[in-house]
Amino acid sequence: MMRRGLVDDRLGLKYGAGGRAMRALVERVCLAGLGDVPVDGIGLAAMDDAAALRVGDRWLVITTDSHVVQPIFFPGGDIGRLAVSGTVNDLAMMGATEPLGLTCAIILEEGFSKADLERVYASIREACREAHAPIVTGDTKVMGRGELDGLVVNTTGVALCDRVVSDAGLHPGDVLIVTGTMGDHGMAIMAARHQLALEGDLRSDVAPINGLVRAALDAGGAGIVAMKDPTRGGLSSALHEMAEKGAVGILIEELAVPVRAATRAAADLLGIDPLVVANEGKAVIGVRPGAANAVLEAIRRHPLGGGAAIVGRCLSEHPGAVILDTGFGRRMLSEPEGELLPRIC
């Protein structure tokens, strides 16, 4: 009996953290009775980044996401940029890189500053411009003081595409590419939230990367077999999901994983592995070995992909497991259980 799969009667923060606990909650509670609705395509039960529904000979890809980041403004971005990027990137991870439109629903706490709201909308507009994704409808509500914390932004995105890439398509021998440095968003947020006076430039990587993904898809074609954005739970959670769904083992070369110096320093100080820290402008892309170099070069040519690297490969052994080669030895890469807490002693 695995207690890990059980869900507590009262839901703590760990159930939203993108790790094992959150997957247990979604599988046991949210999906019950919903996930098995027959869908021609990729539905809820697949727990992929977005759903893909067949429309004629094309795919309608749809996803939704609610954003509640604290602080609302952080180095490198804010909740508005995050809300657009998160949804655009989830669509892109399915291969749907040209969003038809986004919805944007905002719930404000009574007393929220108009100037701050204008700032949020300004960055929503800017991110939409970068992603070539128009906001086509929206909703605004105000709730009483204390009924929520500042601001909640929900975005939904729809797009059409000809070929869907799931996060379950890995096979032994496939190569794994990350499109840039890992852990920047989460460390920037943690430093801002805990007011850590850390030296170095900690900045979130939050950005819409549909253009970068399009460049990769154009270069790799059918050689791109799986994609996932390593958001909450970081690279580790994304790899564990991909390994489990593809029934492959994954071997990661730790020294090949790009991590910015400032991010690594902050993570070391807090006793946190950058590989479990969230990204908001990166992707993990699984590629057939023959296509790996072409895809890597295409990503590196993109302005957001200069730091891309091949970080690992898929094995037939240890299906579902992620093995980390540290350069000195090997161990299992752990999947975060819940909220990341700075080491306390």
Place this chain on the structure above:
Amino acid sequence: MLEGGSADAVRELKFRDPARARAMVDALTRLTVDIGRAPVSVMHVCGSHEQAIAKFGLRAVFPRALNVIMGPGCPVCITDTPEVDEGVVLARQGVHIATYGDMVRVPGTALSLADAQAEGAKIHVIYSAAQAVDLARSIRDDVVFFATGFETTAVATAAIVLNGVPDNFSILSAHKYIPPVMEIVAEMPQTRVEGFLAAGHAATITGWGVFEPFVARHKLPVVVAGFEPLDILAGLVKLLELIRDHTPQVSNMFPRCVTREGNLRAQDQLWKVFRPTGGRWRGIAHVPNGNLRLRDEFAHLDARRRFTIDLTSLWDYAPPLLAQSCICGDIMAGISSPSDCTLFGQECSPEKPVGACMVSSEGACRIWHQYGGHPDLRGVA
């Protein structure tokens, strides 16, 4: 510490050079062949060593014939249940307790300090001994510093005592002293340890000379080692060489930090304030001279003398049934591993620890939980 301050420079440091690491692993393999017995069992007595071994995945490259046992080196883990109980009782009597973070969640007989806090007790997590004194200066109520850890943190406790503390401040010492427990473990028939890797940071204080009487008595080599991957590998190479050559001696493989005499000023402060006394280490045994208690001159600062600590007040609580299945003691003695425990990863997890080894980031169970135990990854292509 690093010129220029670039964190990526850490990767280039000579202590993290994968090529040199591979050469040392080859040397380990040759040495186990030379020794010709399997397994050759050595023990480290430091949670930081296990952290580094696990984090860098070194067990996947150790030769199969080398058995590196994690000994009683986690200070949180070996703090005994009655010591936690004393803290819990004091807290329930209304005294403010200041202690290091991990101690809050260590299970006592019936309650942890965290449980007591949930019932309304005043528990403060501090990051240094000096912070406990600051707390006492900022309030009028009694503050007890529940002081835990080995000689490394005991020195910090000694320093605040010698610097002077306010009247409302006292100390519940659960400090431990590492060298005596090595004697106990060396004599345990089940462990069959042939040599020890000693903790570099503790030796910066005690000096490596402190291990010489031990070596003379037990005819077992001791190597003082640091905490980078190459420090640990170099320490193990030296240890196996001493075992192969039947040369029981102390070898200092951490000379950039450790001297023979150690930090004499720190030792002076330590022994001015503390005296060694016998006591139980959780799960291990009674360790003669293994506990550090305040000397009589500082009796007025000793919480055990200042307060009546009535442990019978915990008798109303039934000890949790699960705790009876916990094998932390055997794990710390190097006899069992976390995978032998029926609770591991099931009833016992870092979020809901049953045993102390699952609490601290230096505890064997917590480390296994985080890094996936010791699966044999040597054959993975």
